[in-house]
Structures are given as structure tokens and as C-alpha cells.
Amino acid sequence: MHGRLLVSCPDRPGIVAAVAGFLHGHGANITSSAQHSGERFLMRMEFDADGPLDGFEAVAEEFGMEFSFADASVAKRMAILVSREEHCLLDLLWRRRSGELHCEIPLVISNHEDARADVEAFGVEFVHVPNGRDVREAAEEAMLDRLGGIDFVVLARYMQILTGGFLARVGAPVMNIHHSFLPAFAGAAPYERARERGVKIIGATAHYVTEELDAGPIIEQDVARVSHGEDVRALQRIGRDIERTVLARAVRWHLEDRILLDGTRTVVF
């Protein structure tokens, strides 16, 4: 199998040697490695192995490691939440279909019916769960009912708040695409506010969702140049291209186990 090992532990000498030694001792060939010393020591290795890799717990214990092994051939199960804007959703579905994203997409949930036909044309189940300030609790219960067995949730322009309770119970990382260059223009109507402020560059940000709005760890950002000639509609049009490519990159990195957390920051290997 082709495997991936992620390690997070306090920094001290000998970690690379111990992990590389373990893998080699179990017949695994390391094909890629990256490491970073931040608040903690973080490391990612890819390797080819024939047999099982039993016994890593001893290494982990010695160094106080959190770790996870992943089999690259196993597709993660990814659910997509979306509201009315369809560009990020369609883009993810296309990329999945073309083989660019290695995952299953068993489910799309929306608080609107608009995207049903498009989603079902990809052979993906579409579930309509109305959401809003007055039905938040019921909506989140209904979504949690459907998200069992999901490894990863992507908010592809989902314009509803998710409560801390939902995030605690969903049991999977949740990624969002925000249509601004965070920390600028967090919250509502970023293109309108970008136009109002007269910025010369707009952007989009993919981040993991935490309870605090648009404040989770940033995974990826990108920008495009704009001018005084572009009104809000033009910013939205230009922004859509940034949003979908930024989100697609962040999703791919997550699916490939490239993203680790170093405190409130991401490390992307």
C-alpha cells in the first residue's frame, strides 16, 4: 500500500531518525517527507509498504506523539453543504468526476432546492434541509442525522451559521470557503465592503470552521487584481473563480492528508 503518516509532538532530537528507522525496519520505503518546528514538531511522511506497520505505538509513546496512518487508496467520504451559489459545488462535483479529487461524495445538503437537478445528474444524493435563525436547532439535528459515516464536511458557499454544538457533534473536520481575503472583510457582504473600501485586490480564503465566525485556521488563500471599473457584480464574478480554485486546492490537500494544525495555524505539507 501507499501510506501516509502524520506526526505531531513536542520538539526534541531524534524524532526523524526514530520514525524513519521504524518505517525502514518494517520494510516501508519513504517516498516523501516534510517537517516543521512550530509550537510543536510536525511531520508528514509518505511511504510504500508491503505488510502491516504494527508497533508504532512504542515510538509514539517515547516522543509523546499524536499520530495517524492513512492508506492513500481509501477514498474519504465528503459531504457538501451549499446554499444558492452553485459555482463551488459544481466545481467540486466536476473535479471528483474527472478523477482530480480522490473522494466519495455521498451527499449534498442544501437549505434551498435550487441545486437538486445538477447534483442528482452527478449521481449524488441531494437533501433539502431548510435552515435559518428560527429553525437552527431542527436543521442541525436533521443534518447530523444524515452526516453519520462522513469523514469531511465542506461548506461550498453555505450561508448559514453552524453552531458550536453542531461542530462538536458532527465528528468530522468542517472546511469553509469565505469570499474575502481574511482577516479583511470577515462576516457578511465582503464584496460590497471591498468595493466600498476601494481595495485594488480581492481574494478568497479556505479555512477550517470553528465556533468563531471566519476565524478558524486558514488553509489557502488567493487573490485577483481589480480596478475602479469593476462594480460589485464584477467583483462577485471575478471572485467566483478565486473561490472555487482556492476551495478545490484546500479540499485536495485535506483529502491527501497534507494539512496539520500548529496551534491556530495550519501547516500544509
Next chain:
Amino acid sequence: MHGRLLVSCPDRPGIVAAVAGFLHGHGANITSSAQHSGERFLMRMEFDADGPLDGFEAVAEEFGMEFSFADASVAKRMAILVSREEHCLLDLLWRRRSGELHCEIPLVISNHEDARADVEAFGVEFVHVPNGRDVREAAEEAMLDRLGGIDFVVLARYMQILTGGFLARVGAPVMNIHHSFLPAFAGAAPYERARERGVKIIGATAHYVTEELDAGPIIEQDVARVSHGEDVRALQRIGRDIERTVLARAVRWHLEDRILLDGTRTVVF
């Protein structure tokens, strides 16, 4: 002469025809034109003319125009204020010397002595005016004494506040380079805060200075990609290259009379 005409007025039909007709009627050949309808109608025309262009006041009155004519061959007199970071200062001096920026630089003012030798090597007068919270008033008086006859003031990493009183009395536009992608990280220590927040792109912003810190009309911005591997010192190093090129572009546009104000936003023709 090669001239530039800037016009700002309420939008209504017939402006382009009237202005183009006036210029043609006075023997001027329009070599470039640009217009924008925002809060007001803004227009910039470049032209070649042999003789005087008397009588535009009549056109201006008809349309309620503010306007200005500039002779492209006349170099603006630009003063530079700087603190300890020298990269923007040296870059502007070098671009002026190489002919890239068409201006005179009669004066550099700094609240530190560090840059004296470099500035004087370019044949430019260097004036040391200590500044800080306790001597603000005296410092600004001293600077105002030296800035008579100056057309344009550039803050090339000048790390002191300029009061509203100074701005009102200096009698010339003041441009600043801020070392972040505004409106993100306005104020102090932007690279430290960018690192803390874990952004994946950093930037710089050239803007006209108003009384509110880092809130004046944005002229130009640019960005560079960074990763988890870059610490604050690396962000500063990468940022310096963005700062100097962003500032140089904005300064050139100002010297070429390309920047108009549309409310609190700039239009760059």
C-alpha cells in the same frame, strides 16, 4: 507641449464631446483618454498642443467641472520622509536617478540619522528632524518649515503619526506605504499579526494619508505568497520587495497625474 487634463464633475451627457471639441478647436491632438462614472464623472486626457489652451473655464463652468492642466515636462518636487527602514527610500532615489521616475527630490527628512550618507550620495539634502510622541508639535513645525514649495510628500516607511494639523498645512498630497494588505492589519506590527493569524498571502498598500490611520484612499496593492515555513523575519524580507514596488508604482502614477479621487476611492487611469 505634452499636456494632461484632469476633469471631475457631475455626470451628464456631452462632457466628452465638449472637452474633445475644446482641445481639437485649440489645435491639441488627444493621444490618450480615459473616463469613469462613479460618484462623479472623472476623465483624464493626454494631448499634444502647440499653443496656449485659453478659455477652458467656459467649458468647466457649463458642466460644473473641477479641472487641472499639467505640463508633462515639468518635474514635480517630491519630498521623502523616512525612519529606519531604508529599502523604499533607496528604491525611490535609484528610480529617480535612472530616469524611471520623472521628478525632483530636493529633500529627505528622517527622524533618525541612519540614512544620511546614502541620501547625500545621491546629491539629495538630508534633514534630521527628531519626532515622537513628546516632540510631535515641534517636529511638525520643523518639517513644515522645510516643505515649502514641495508638490508631493512620500512616507517611505516613516513610522511616526502625522497630525491632522500637519496634513492641513503641508499643502501637498501625502502618500504612505503600509506594510499590509489593507484593510487587514492596519496599524502597528502587521507582519507579526499576519504571522500570528496564519495568513497564506501577505501584501502592501500605497494610499493617500488622511487623519484616520491607514484609512485613506487606496492607490495600489500587491501581495506575495508565504507558507508556514516563513517566520516574521522572512515575512519582513518578502514584504520589503512588495513594499518598494507597490510604492514605486503609486508614486509614478501620481507623478504622471493618473490618480483621481472618487469620494474615498481612487481611480487610476
Next chain:
Amino acid sequence: MHGRLLVSCPDRPGIVAAVAGFLHGHGANITSSAQHSGERFLMRMEFDADGPLDGFEAVAEEFGMEFSFADASVAKRMAILVSREEHCLLDLLWRRRSGELHCEIPLVISNHEDARADVEAFGVEFVHVPNGRDVREAAEEAMLDRLGGIDFVVLARYMQILTGGFLARVGAPVMNIHHSFLPAFAGAAPYERARERGVKIIGATAHYVTEELDAGPIIEQDVARVSHGEDVRALQRIGRDIERTVLARAVRWHLEDRILLDGTRTVVF
């Protein structure tokens, strides 16, 4: 109506005044104007007009102008030719559906059957015309039969040569997306050759098609950074995002009558 006027003529004084005067005299309000003096004088004006704009021939004759008026509300009829790679095709169909591209797409022609279901799902006619070295003539006849009444042909990764005869008879501009940063890697297998050469940036180019392969006037280009870690498949994946956005921008500019020819170069207003 909202109209667009494109003008191309030898450069001499008085053109702007004459055209602006004509439009104003016919009750039209100029909302946008741009001009460029290259091998010829080129100008584009947008305007709002209530009635007909008869009599421009006299102005045109005086200055030796080629000119064209376009009504912005009239959608151009755009045909798409495609082979197996679907990303540019789907992107154009989606942008048309979402209202981002103002055009009709009556027809998609492909030398493969692969894209039929996707195209028909957008309500667009799909025509399969096998093409290749041995059937070139018949293929081009068959395509010409279907392309009557078409205003604009887009090659959205169409991997067959179009002969000079076809181009002469099709009666509409033909735009191509080439998957390299021209003039680098013109011709076949650009990503393979980019990988072989070890470039650090790849790109894509939208251009008008002429008889000489990949040598027509360039309309738009963009690039992405790559590293030693990216193999040919990764370059193709990264490149697809550039191709579709570059093509979409060039198509939109064409549909908005923003592109003029200055000899063998384009001017994009």
C-alpha cells in the same frame, strides 16, 4: 439602446472630437471610452442612445475609418468545438447558463462522442463530426454546413488542425486556447515539454486562430507556479484551471466587443 462603437483608422488629429461630437449630436451619451495609437489609431466607445445613429459614414470617410456598431443587448451566436478534454467546454456552458457570458450557444461540435450527454444536459445541440488527417476535408465540409449563422467559433481544447480553407470560409472569428505560455511550447504536448525543460511557471494562451499553428494574435495569458514536485499529470491538472479561466476571459472580451487588432497584436479595451 446601449451601444458599442469600434473604430480603426490612420492616426491624425481630431478623431476623438469628431466621433464624440457625432455621438453627442445624435443624442448619445458616451459611458466609456478608450483609445490606443499603435500601427493604427484604435478606439472603442460605449454609449446610451435613444434613436438611430445614421450618418456616421461621413465621419468615417473623412478619417478613412473602418468601424462597426454593436447593440450590447444582442447576444452573439457562439459555436464550440471540442475534442476529449471537457473542462473548458463545461466551464463555458456553465458561465453561459449562470449569465456570466452574454451569448447564445446553439451548437457544440466534437470529433468524439464523449461530451454528448453533458452538452445536451445544458439544452445545447451536440454534433459529432469525426476529424483527423485522413478525413480533414470531409470533416471541415460537414462543420461548415453546420456553422452557418454563427458569429464566433471557440476551440475549447479542439485537438485537430483547421485548414486555411476552413478559416477563410467559416465567416466568423475563431478563438483557441493553447495550453502553454506562448510563444513557449507552441505545438504538441506542451506540458510534457514544460516538464522536460524544468520551467517553474506554466501558462495558457487564448488567441485568434490563423493559418500558422499557435501563431495568431494573443488575447490573454495567465500562469501558475509549479515546482520540481509536480509531474506531467500535476501540470495538466494545474493547467486546466488556467486554461478555462484564460479562455473565459478572452471569450467574454470578444462578446463585449473589447478586442481590436493592431497588425498582428490585439488591443483589449
Next chain:
Amino acid sequence: MHGRLLVSCPDRPGIVAAVAGFLHGHGANITSSAQHSGERFLMRMEFDADGPLDGFEAVAEEFGMEFSFADASVAKRMAILVSREEHCLLDLLWRRRSGELHCEIPLVISNHEDARADVEAFGVEFVHVPNGRDVREAAEEAMLDRLGGIDFVVLARYMQILTGGFLARVGAPVMNIHHSFLPAFAGAAPYERARERGVKIIGATAHYVTEELDAGPIIEQDVARVSHGEDVRALQRIGRDIERTVLARAVRWHLEDRILLDGTRTVVF
């Protein structure tokens, strides 16, 4: 000491484990590691070590490695060759002085006298060696006489050919900045040819010099967007900013031992 180890060898299992084990066994703590499997297996590790790292030859022999250790505290001795364009030269001198580039610059050689005063103001020796088709041999002899003890030669817009004989004898890697986006516009007058072709993006390329003109391994490239409005002088102005930043990045990577060769391509760790 803070050290760097570069390794190049045929790919096979166990390399990472062997090297990491060696370093750990000699009390060295690995602070950074990167690897790439191309035509050969390439690896770079940074480490902190207290004592000597004797005995790596045994590891190297087992795996057929080429390797080199570098002490990060030792500044490389870098010579700069330049003709008339001074922007890359001045930029490198500034960056060295500001501490951004960790190297010594004992010597600048030019085939023109123009830059003497600027170079000497930095306290660097300036040597004038006329060069040209007719005096090539004498010029190269004179330069070789001065380049003894030099670790690294940078052509900062040096517009003369260096012969294969010179390259063979200079005994140090030679890096060049070419003012185009290679492989486009290799050879003379790239900005003129870029303008002629009507490209929408221009660029610059830093590469190691080989006998074949502008065909050596590419280290770094970058680009800037241009429009029909920019003439050749404007391309040169815009290009200068790209040239100096691309060259500075490539120089820094070389000084930090980040660049390995994988056949005719570079790997930049």
C-alpha cells in the same frame, strides 16, 4: 554549528533512515528535511550539531551517494559580473549590505566603467575587463586571474558570451538572469521580441549557465502582466523589477544550499 547536508544518489529503500540515523547517532538534531525522487534521489537536511560528523563516507558508499556538508555560518564568496544595466547589481549589493544575503562580495567585474563609483561606495573592489567578440580570450583570461577563491559567480545582466572553456576553468557555479520567460525569447532583445509578438505577460529567468545559450537549468522565474499600452521601454522598466527579484531569490537559494540538480532540471528545497 548549524549544518546542511545535500545528498544525491540512485533511489532505493532505506536512505532516509540511514542518513537520519547517522545524524542522530552523531548528536545532530535535524531541523529541516526535504527529499525528491526524480532521475536520482535527492535530499537536503538542515541540522544542529555540537561536534564533528566524521564517518559519513561509509553511509555514502553503501548508497552510492554524492554528498556535501556545508556550515551555514560560513559565508560564500560571490563575484558579480555586470555590463551597463545596474539594477540587478545594485540590488544584490543592497541585499548583501542589509544582511538579507549571507555572503561576501569581494569583487565586481564589468566590461564597462559605468558602475565603478556605485560599487566602490559599497566597499567592493571593481575591476574593469573589456570584453567583446574580438578580445574574448584575453578577457576571459583576465577574469579567471581574478576569480581564484571565488565560490559562486553571478551574471547580473552581463551581456557577453562566456565560452565553454571559461566555464570549465572557473571552478564555481555560474548563475545568469535572463530577461525573458524561458524558453520563450532566448537570446538577444527579448523585450523587443515580446512586444513584437504581443504577449500579455513578460518574465525573467534565473538559471545556471551552460555552454548552450540560455539553456541551462532553470532555478526561478517570475512574470508581470503587460498590456497593449506598454511599449518596449515600459516592458524594460517593468521587467527590471522582475529581473532583480528573481535573481535575488535564486542567489539566496544558492547561498543557502537549497538547489540540487536532477539531470538538466533544478530541485529547489
